[in-house]
Amino acid sequence: MKSRPNNRRPGDPQGSDIESTEPLRLNLKSFDDMLPHVGDFGFYQWLLLVSLIPYCFTYSVLYFGQIFITLVPETHWCHVDGLGNLTIEERRNENIPQLNKDPPYDTCQRWNDSNAKDNSSLVSCTTWEYNLTTVPYMSLAAELDWVCERSYLVSTARSIFFCGSIVGGILFGWLADHKGRIPALVICNGVGLLATVATAYANSFWSFALIRFFAGLSFDNCINIPLIIVLEYVAVNKRSLVVNGAFGFYFALSSTILPWIAYFVADWRILCYVFAIPLLSAIVTPWILPESARWYLASGMADKVVTKLKRIALFNKKTPDPAIYDAFMTNQEKGDCEEQTATVLDLFKTRRLAKHTILVTVFWALIALAFDGHVYSLESLSESVFLSFTLTSATEFPAGILLILILDRWGRRACSFVPTILTAVCSFLMIFITTGTASLVLAVTARFFLNMAANIALQFAAEVLPTPARAQGVALVHIFGIIAHSMAPYVVEMAHIWDKLPMITLTVVSLVAAILVLHLPETMGEDLPQTLQEGEDFGREQKFWSVPCTGKKSRPI
Structure with a gap:
């Protein structure tokens, strides 16, 4: 029998030989291999979860803030000079055509001659009056009269914001790969901070659109970068908990209180300054988030990863064998961690992998389109947009909790298909139920289901x-999602053609998304594909009708 080599180091107590590093060297090839030794879900990870709060608030104000900056009261009518001595009702009855619909008067035309009230006397409005009962302030869009034939300017400004996000994704993605995730995040949120403050000084469509383009550069990156960093430092089996629990809670909280901040501030210029507060996180980011361990390794700075691992162990009160650090460094120096490289084009070179790439991309884009379509449709509800927005945003939290409970039991496909098809049902019913409490209940329910579908969609891609x-593929999915975001405002604009057209479109979009997701392989409990060939073969043995919790099998996918 061979004697065990003596690996005791100087200063180690007699009889406390450290286990040979050779078996360790074979197993400690990646950061994920090292993390369990220093604690993969301890005090350090909880601190990281708390650090996500300002970034989730930033994401919320960038995503939804423009809605309240450009919110136009539904009740508006032509302004006529010289009638200031009359009441609102008297002015409307005197100069505005009455209609048999909601609102019961024309919002875009007036009588040129109040004594000759016929079609020949109708003229288009040049300026408007607004009822500030439900929306208690004049937004930028109201001040500049972006209504009637100019209402498309609100949607165009939103689309330009999302176009900025596409450019930002490319720009800050490159910066993150070459200079580090933390410098990229600092500059990203710094640009967003300056643009959000500058929004308060916009005085025309073009100045507003240009500023919001720069604000859009920060959108998505403001949360994607910190969230990915945090996920790197958390146990693999806790990542669904982080995304659907902590992130869902913070985002739910921020988006729920956002409309009431707008309501009580009641000044769109001051609101821009308030919205800029979370973006001040750019100043403190280097002190509250660590640099990506994987970026350090990719940049040849394994020594900094070891320093970070020792710090994590200190926070988590772990005392790992010092030999693990040496074994990890040895693997890095010998190049044992070399991985296959590929470009995004390689995802389309084989049939099944190309199919899966296209499916996850289109599925995410359709979910993004349906999500934003329902968000923007809230503005047309007869109830208070502030209350409607609050109720729908509050569904983020229960949706996240429910996914935590069922996602690893029912699987990704079922948990995507069911809420997406139910979204289609809600959208279909909203074609016919357009007012009252019932319409609000349907809107809240649809948002609840869309929250679930959206939370799973990008996880599916990863x-x-x-x-x-993987990183390039997820970036591709993100770009097509942003394109869908930019199209969503125009889906709502379809109401000017036919008031039922937006919900018909969202019904079809949700239905198609539900059908597509059934043709993706189930990823629950499966090892992630590590090579292109594994990606091609992934799910080949699965059955189309199989559900993980039942084990039911049928024909292959």
Whole structure:
């Protein structure tokens, strides 16, 4: 029998030989291999979860803030000079055509001659009056009269914001790869901070659109970068909990209180300054978030990863064998961690992998379109947009909690299909139920289901796409999602053609998304594909009708 080599180091107590590092060297090839030794869900990870709060608030104000900056009261009518001595009702009855619909008067035309009230006397409005009962302030859009034939300017400004996000994704993605995630995040949120403050000085469509384009550069990156960093430092089996629990709670909280901040501030210029407060996180980011361990490794700075690992162990009160750090460094120096490289084009070179890439991309884009379509449709509800927005945003939290409970039991496909098809049902019913409490209940229910579908959609992409091209593939999914975001305002604008057209469109979009997700492989409990060939073969043995919790099997996917 061979004697065990003596690996005791100088200063180690007699009889406390450290286990040979050779078995360790074979197993400690990646940061994920090292993390359990220093604590993968301890005090340090909880601090990281808390650090996500300002970034989730930033994401919320960038995503939804423009709605309240450009919110136009539904009740508005032509302004006529020289009638200031009359009441609102008298002015409307005197100069505005009455209609048999809601609102019961024309919002875009007036009588040129109040004594000759016929079609020949109708003229288009040049300026408007607004009822500030439900929306207690004049927004930028109201001040500049972006209504009637100019209402498309609100939607165009929103689309330009999302176009900025596409440019920002490319720009800050490159910066993150070459200079580090933390510098990229600091500059990203710094640009968003300056643009949000500058929004308060916009005085025309073009100045507003240009400023919001720069604000859009920060959108998505403001949360994607910190969230990915935090996920790197958390146990693999806790990542669904982080995304659907902590992030869902913070985002739910911020988006729920956002409309009431707008309501009580009641001044869109001051509101811009308030919205800029979370973006001040750019100043403190280097002190509350660590640099990406994977970026350190990719940049040849394994020594900094070891320093970070020792710090994590200190916070988590772990005392790992010092030999693990040496074994990890040895693996890095010998190049044992070399991985296959690929480009996004490699995802389309084989049939099944190409199919899965296209499916996850289109599924996410359709979910993003349906999500934003329902968000913007809240402005047309007869109830208070502030209350409607609050109730729908509050569904983020229960949706996240429910996913935590069922996602690893029912699987990704079922948990995507069911809420998406139910969204289609709600959208279909909203074609016919357009007012009253029932319409609000349907809007809240649809948002609840969409929250679930959206939370799973990008997780699906990260789990289906193979490691060599995963980051690039997820970026591709993100870009098409942003394109969908930019299209959503125009879906709502379809109401000017036919008031039922937006919900018909959202019904079809949700239905198609539900059908598509059934053709993706189930990823629950499966090892992530590490090579392009594994990505091609992923799910090949699965059955189309199988559900993980029942084990039912049928024909192959």
